[in-house]
Amino acid sequence: MIAHIVIWPILLPLITAIVLMFFWNNSRIQRVLSTVGHGLTFISSFWLAMRTFNGDILTLTPGNWPAPFGIIFVADALSGMLVLLASLSAFAVCVFSIVSIGKGRAGFGFFPILQLLLMGLNGSFLAGDIFNLYVWFEVIIISSFVLITLGSEKAQLEGAIKYVTMNLLASVIFLTGIAMLYGLLGSLNLADLSIKISESNDHGLINIAAVLLLVGFGIKSAIFPMYFWLPASYHTPPAAVSAIFGGLLTKVGVYAMIRVFSLLFIEDEFIRNMLIILAVCSMIIGALGAIVQQNMRKIFSFLIISHIGFMIGGLGLFTPLAILGMVFYLFHDIVAKTNAFLISGLIFKLRGSFRLENLGGLYNRYPFLSIMFALALFSLVGTPPLSGFWPKLFLLQASFADLNWWLIGGIVAASFLTLIAVVRIWLAAFWKKHPDYEAAKKRIVWYDLPRYQKIILLVPIAILTGASLFMGLNAAYIADVCELVYTQISQPQTYIDAVLTNQSNIP
Amino acid sequence: MEILLAITIGLLYAAGIFLILRRSMVRLIIGLILLGNGANLLIFLLGRISKGKPPIIPEESKVFLDAYADPIPQALILTAIVISFGLQSYAIILVKRAYRVTKTDDIEELTTTDEI
Amino acid sequence: MNTIILKTASKYLLPLLLLFSIFVLLRGHYLPGGGFVGGLIAAIAFVLHAFANGLENTQQLMRIHPGFLMPVGLLISAISGMAPMLLNKPFMTGLWKSDPVPVIGSLGSALFFDIGVYLVVIGATLTILFTISETR
Numbered sequence: 001m002i003a004h005i006v007i008w009p010i011l012l013p014l015i016t017a018i019v020l021m022f023f024w025n026n027s028r029i030q031r032v033l034s035t036v037g038h039g040l041t042f043i044s045s046f047w048l049a050m051r052t053f054n055g056d057i058l059t060l061t062p063g064n065w066p067a068p069f070g071i072i073f074v075a076d077a078l079s080g081m082l083v084l085l086a087s088l089s090a091f092a093v094c095v096f097s098i099v100s101i102g103k104g105r106a107g108f109g110f111f112p113i114l115q116l117l118l119m120g121l122n123g124s125f126l127a128g129d130i131f132n133l134y135v136w137f138e139v140i141i142i143s144s145f146v147l148i149t150l151g152s153e154k155a156q157l158e159g160a161i162k163y164v165t166m167n168l169l170a171s172v173i174f175l176t177g178i179a180m181l182y183g184l185l186g187s188l189n190l191a192d193l194s195i196k197i198s199e200s201n202d203h204g205l206i207n208i209a210a211v212l213l214l215v216g217f218g219i220k221s222a223i224f225p226m227y228f229w230l231p232a233s234y235h236t237p238p239a240a241v242s243a244i245f246g247g248l249l250t251k252v253g254v255y256a257m258i259r260v261f262s263l264l265f266i267e268d269e270f271i272r273n274m275l276i277i278l279a280v281c282s283m284i285i286g287a288l289g290a291i292v293q294q295n296m297r298k299i300f301s302f303l304i305i306s307h308i309g310f311m312i313g314g315l316g317l318f319t320p321l322a323i324l325g326m327v328f329y330l331f332h333d334i335v336a337k338t339n340a341f342l343i344s345g346l347i348f349k350l351r352g353s354f355r356l357e358n359l360g361g362l363y364n365r366y367p368f369l370s371i372m373f374a375l376a377l378f379s380l381v382g383t384p385p386l387s388g389f390w391p392k393l394f395l396l397q398a399s400f401a402d403l404n405w406w407l408i409g410g411i412v413a414a415s416f417l418t419l420i421a422v423v424r425i426w427l428a429a430f431w432k433k434h435p436d437y438e439a440a441k442k443r444i445v446w447y448d449l450p451r452y453q454k455i456i457l458l459v460p461i462a463i464l465t466g467a468s469l470f471m472g473l474n475a476a477y478i479a480d481v482c483e484l485v486y487t488q489i490s491q492p493q494t495y496i497d498a499v500l501t502n503q504s505n506i507p
Numbered sequence: 508m509e510i511l512l513a514i515t516i517g518l519l520y521a522a523g524i525f526l527i528l529r530r531s532m533v534r535l536i537i538g539l540i541l542l543g544n545g546a547n548l549l550i551f552l553l554g555r556i557s558k559g560k561p562p563i564i565p566e567e568s569k570v571f572l573d574a575y576a577d578p579i580p581q582a583l584i585l586t587a588i589v590i591s592f593g594l595q596s597y598a599i600i601l602v603k604r605a606y607r608v609t610k611t612d613d614i615e616e617l618t619t620t621d622e623i
Numbered sequence: 624m625n626t627i628i629l630k631t632a633s634k635y636l637l638p639l640l641l642l643f644s645i646f647v648l649l650r651g652h653y654l655p656g657g658g659f660v661g662g663l664i665a666a667i668a669f670v671l672h673a674f675a676n677g678l679e680n681t682q683q684l685m686r687i688h689p690g691f692l693m694p695v696g697l698l699i700s701a702i703s704g705m706a707p708m709l710l711n712k713p714f715m716t717g718l719w720k721s722d723p724v725p726v727i728g729s730l731g732s733a734l735f736f737d738i739g740v741y742l743v744v745i746g747a748t749l750t751i752l753f754t755i756s757e758t759r
Contacts, residue, residue, distance in 0.1 A: 062715040062716075145594075180549075
């Protein structure tokens with residue numbers, strides 16, 4: 001049973017969700033069991049990740065059908081690291097929501113649905129079959145639909161309509177792309193498709209399928225012309241929900257893009273150039289959006305768009321150093337964005353508002369806490385030695401090596417604008433004197449919380465800040481993993497061999 | 508038959524996109540449903556339409572005896588139908604809730620989320 | 624809807640449709656049918672009853688909230704999927720009993736998976752339909 005380690009990060013959230021559903025009306029038990037379930041999922045993902053970091057590609061075929069005929073779960077180093085980070089972020093968010101999610105939302109099934117969301121995330125990172133990937137995407141979006149509307153406030157419902165529409169549209173476009181690939185090549189297994197595409201001469205139609213997939217994943221990951229739904233919806237649900245959305249949901253789109261454009265559509269100049277253009281536009285426009293906003297969570301939402309651009313740019317260059325930077329950035333961004341949204345939730349508890357003009361005086365009152373927040377916020381910018389610094393350095397080096405002036409300009413400008421956005425938050429929330437403290441005092445819930453609840457709210461932020469520091473200070477280790485990812489990505493043959501010829505199925 | 512299906516799929520996609528671009532929330536949902544159906548039919552068409560027996564090997568033989576229909580597109584469509592059933596019923600409930608809260612069917616009036 | 628014909632018919636149709644749904648569920652392995660279709664038919668049986676007699680009466684008839692069927696069905700499916708893992712076979716490998724059982728035919732883990740699907744579909748469909756048709 002233990003040998004099926006590949007499937008445990010998917011099964012454990014499912015089992016926990018089922019158990020939680022039996023305690024539908026008892027939110028106290030749900031809070032405890034949910035944390036335990038996330039903890040177990042984290043342990044199993046850690047184990048899986050450590051095994052993939054040796055360079056092995058682990059596979060498992062559910063139903064015991066050999067690979068191109070049945071579906072397959074594949075764990076290489078990229079999947080392993082992403083599953084690990086997803087489980088870590090979900091664990092942190094779950095701990096945060098023990099206190100921050102009220103009885104009303106818990107009564108409508110917040111905790112089981114959070115588990116199902118994690119199941120969908122882990123499943124899509126491990127899927128080795130493009131239709132299976134589609135199904136996991138649907139698991140993710142249906143659970144995210146429920147999470148975004150829990151509570152049914154006006155802003156939430158309006159945001160949800162935009163979010164739901166764009167995600168359903170993305171799914172239909174993705175499905176159309178899958179239909180074309182199946183019609184052209186008669187297979188759905190990623191490894192099998194990779195062989196068949198390299199042998200096929202029908203490049204025109206295959207490119208159309210590639211563009212359909214690019215648009216589908218592009219909507220999901222909110223790249224340049226298709227990002228409007230994100231800042232319209234991510235600031236509406238409770239902070240814990242925006243944290244898991246901001247940290248992971250867009251990254252699934254990026255992951256799918258990496259997988260598809262490194263394994264299936266490899267040597268294609270047109271798509272590479274398009275990716276770079278889209279990347280530069282997302283970087284600049286996202287960052288410009290971030291500096292005009294007043295709502296803290298909207299600033300972070302726009303920063304997501306900007307930082308997705310960095311990853312897409314790395315994918316567009318596709319040189320070893322660029323892939324290294326891109327993968328590192330992906331890892332860093334999951335932790336940093338989850339943390340940023342959790343911090344905004346905590347600031348809401350401390351000051352009763354998300355809006356910059358109603359904040360202030362935090363540094364004066366909580367100096368140590370503010371330092372921890374500063375570490376998390378400035379890792380978004382990429383201040384050395386925090387985790388955001390290294391991937392930006394690699395990406396910049398890679399674009400200099402390629403003399404790609406668009407990307408160089410985009411990275412420098414976007415980093416600078418991100419700095420402005422983060423400094424604005426810092427000035428407004430921490431250094432500025434609070435404009436009207438006596439009036440705001442009524443809205444502040446922090447003073448009424450018992451001591452243990454305050455600690456529970458701080459623990460997840462401390463965990464994620466610790467993870468961010470670890471990634472920054474142990475950059476050599478993470479870079480080794482990223483290099484392993486690069487070798488696996490750049491040689492699709494290893495992936496194909498692992499999936500099609502030597503399945504390490506039954507131990 | 509292929510031509511007929513291709514035209515139907517084109518019409519479904521066109522009608523779906525047209526309805527999505529309207530300003531009414533109800534039409535938006537109907538448009539998404541039509542698009543989903545178009546995608547399902549597309550899988551069916553691209554999986555080759557052929558007359559054949561069900562793809563089940565009789566107990567006494569080891570291989571298929573006759574021409575058989577490709578089961579994969581049908582499995583894909585069934586999965587996609589089940590998924591879109593769930594998503595669409597969710598979307599309908601969402602629109603109903605949103606209408607009750609915002610008192611409007613016009614998407615242009617949903618501006619609460621756009622303030623800076 | 625308040626017609627005596629529908630009311631009387633629905634009283635007899637409900638058990639008949641439920642029986643038919645179980646028949647469809649059981650024949651699903653080699654012939655058209657299965658958990659999803661069977662579940663939909665069973666859900667339709669209850670919806671028809673709700674049409675004729677009102678939502679409250681149907682909810683009273685069901686005794687449990689239909690949403691409760693979802694975790695039960697998921698549990699059955701998950702267990703039948705994980706049972707092969709105890710025998711060191713991959714997740715969801717079909718396990719079959721060697722001798723056939725009368726009425727049901729050959730007995731295997733796939734049947735229990737389908738029963739789980741059947742319950743989930745009834746639960747989910749009825750929850751959705753009841754939510755939509757509540758007039759509040």
